[in-house]
Amino acid sequence: MDFPTRLYIDGALSEGSARQEVFNPATEDHVATVYTAGFDDVQRALEAARDAFPTWSATPIAERQSWMRKLRDEVIAHEEFLRDCVHHEMGKPWAQTLEDWDRLVVSLEFYTEEIARIYDVGLADRAGTHTHRMVHEAAGVAVAYLAWNFPLLNLAFKIGPAMAAGCPILIRPSEKTPISAYAVGQLCERIGLPRGVVQILCTDGYEVADAMTASTIPQVITLIGSTGTGQHIMRTGATSIKRYSMELGGNAPVLVFEDADLDLAADIVCGVKFSNAGQICVSPNRVFVASAVHAVFAEKVTARARAAKTGFDKTADITTGPVIDGPAWARIKGLIDDAVASGAELLAGGDRPAHLNKGYFLAPTVLDRVTETMAVYRQETFGPIVSLIPFDGETDLTAMANDCEEGGLTAYIFTRDLARAEAYAAKLRYGEIQINGVKYDIDLPHGGIGQSGIGHDCSALALRDYLIEKRITRALDDTDFEGLNA
Numbered sequence: 001m002d003f004p005t006r007l008y009i010d011g012a013l014s015e016g017s018a019r020q021e022v023f024n025p026a027t028e029d030h031v032a033t034v035y036t037a038g039f040d041d042v043q044r045a046l047e048a049a050r051d052a053f054p055t056w057s058a059t060p061i062a063e064r065q066s067w068m069r070k071l072r073d074e075v076i077a078h079e080e081f082l083r084d085c086v087h088h089e090m091g092k093p094w095a096q097t098l099e100d101w102d103r104l105v106v107s108l109e110f111y112t113e114e115i116a117r118i119y120d121v122g123l124a125d126r127a128g129t130h131t132h133r134m135v136h137e138a139a140g141v142a143v144a145y146l147a148w149n150f151p152l153l154n155l156a157f158k159i160g161p162a163m164a165a166g167c168p169i170l171i172r173p174s175e176k177t178p179i180s181a182y183a184v185g186q187l188c189e190r191i192g193l194p195r196g197v198v199q200i201l202c203t204d205g206y207e208v209a210d211a212m213t214a215s216t217i218p219q220v221i222t223l224i225g226s227t228g229t230g231q232h233i234m235r236t237g238a239t240s241i242k243r244y245s246m247e248l249g250g251n252a253p254v255l256v257f258e259d260a261d262l263d264l265a266a267d268i269v270c271g272v273k274f275s276n277a278g279q280i281c282v283s284p285n286r287v288f289v290a291s292a293v294h295a296v297f298a299e300k301v302t303a304r305a306r307a308a309k310t311g312f313d314k315t316a317d318i319t320t321g322p323v324i325d326g327p328a329w330a331r332i333k334g335l336i337d338d339a340v341a342s343g344a345e346l347l348a349g350g351d352r353p354a355h356l357n358k359g360y361f362l363a364p365t366v367l368d369r370v371t372e373t374m375a376v377y378r379q380e381t382f383g384p385i386v387s388l389i390p391f392d393g394e395t396d397l398t399a400m401a402n403d404c405e406e407g408g409l410t411a412y413i414f415t416r417d418l419a420r421a422e423a424y425a426a427k428l429r430y431g432e433i434q435i436n437g438v439k440y441d442i443d444l445p446h447g448g449i450g451q452s453g454i455g456h457d458c459s460a461l462a463l464r465d466y467l468i469e470k471r472i473t474r475a476l477d478d479t480d481f482e483g484l485n486a
Helices: 040-057 062-076 079-090 094-117 151-165 179-191 207-214 229-240 262-278 291-307 326-341 398-404 419-425 460-465 479-483
Strands: 007-009 012-014 018-023 028-037 122-123 131-136 144-145 170-174 197-201 220-224 241-248 252-256 285-290 346-347 367-368 383-392 412-413 430-437 466-474
Touching: 007 040, 007 179, 012 179, 012 430, 028 179, 040 131, 040 170, 040 197, 040 207, 062 079, 062 151, 062 179, 079 094, 079 151, 079 179, 094 151, 094 460, 144 151, 144 207, 151 170, 151 179, 151 220, 151 291, 151 460, 170 207, 179 197, 207 229, 220 229, 229 241, 252 262, 252 398, 262 285, 262 291, 262 383, 262 412, 285 291, 291 346, 291 367, 291 383, 326 346, 326 367, 326 383, 383 398, 398 419, 412 419, 419 430
Parallel strands: 144 170, 144 220, 170 197, 220 241, 252 285, 252 412, 285 383, 367 383, 412 430
Antiparallel strands: 007 012, 007 197, 018 028, 122 131, 131 466, 346 367
């Protein structure tokens, strides 16, 4: 299969100043050699976005909506091709590529509708001498840095609100998964999207990416990535005042109480933890289980881990694909080995699946009796590991759950006592609290607090990250007063 290899800059596909290889982590086979952007390419893209801003931001909403629908229609028409890109650049199980593709479709649909719901607001004047309006305008050029774990979904969360708001956007996909983003660039060229509105370029090294952040052209910097990357971008972007919207790391706790539906809890923990090989920012990391049900719950989770299917086969029902590359595999294996050496009990997995002799696969793993001194407890694992931590009535569960250096993105609570669930939800320092279930959708705000981010993806809140509010005040003159007294 011929995969996309070219940058999309200033309305056209182009070759970059360098090239890099992309490999399938499931097979370790070469997938494509793609072009990457150097400093000159980045500057050209920034200038094209700057030049596009006055026209695109002033383009009537109905016309912007029309362009978004044209792009959506092309995404729908090229479903299998886009999913194949994700399937091969990530080794992601075929069924799981559907979410990536679908989020791009629904983002373009949702923000096409949501931008029409943004209204100007009138403000009262206490003295009655002036009129006031709060109006919304595009914030400016946006630069988006994407994580590799959901190549199209992450792109979807940025391109939808940016286009709707009237912000030209430069999208920098991860160098590990540039192919599906480049495919979107092909579709933008195919529909004849106005120049500079969307640009997609993987950079030749992080220094080149830093040039985008350090430029004074962007007004909005948005990121899906680690907390460390977010800190670096904010430092680098301090050349000018910019707006930031960042979904960063997390170390999600799960509270399983003695009255919980244990099958439901096990299904959700394992479903989120083993899908996408655990490479999900909201993936359950530290599973606190009441001592009274700890043994039973551990059995249920272990059974699900052992039943999970690993591999890379488009025709098979695969649960867990590979982790992204060799260094990631070694890091995750190191966390497992460190935990076992420190006293944790390995109930399932822990190494490469026996039936797979290549690819960066790690069998779904269950560690029991994990303690807070272990690295697997302290770090976001970003791998298919369930860490079980028993607790009793003397445990300060709130303090343990909130003990997360990387900040708070998501927390899970399982109990039939809704008063207890709400009490813990109020005390947990996380941007999202999931009680007896899990739900994500384009209309639901997604964001963390503290070191886990600024702003939101999804919902109308994401759209507002690309809009500024301007107050327009006009003094009333004598004619105005005559009209009021008539």
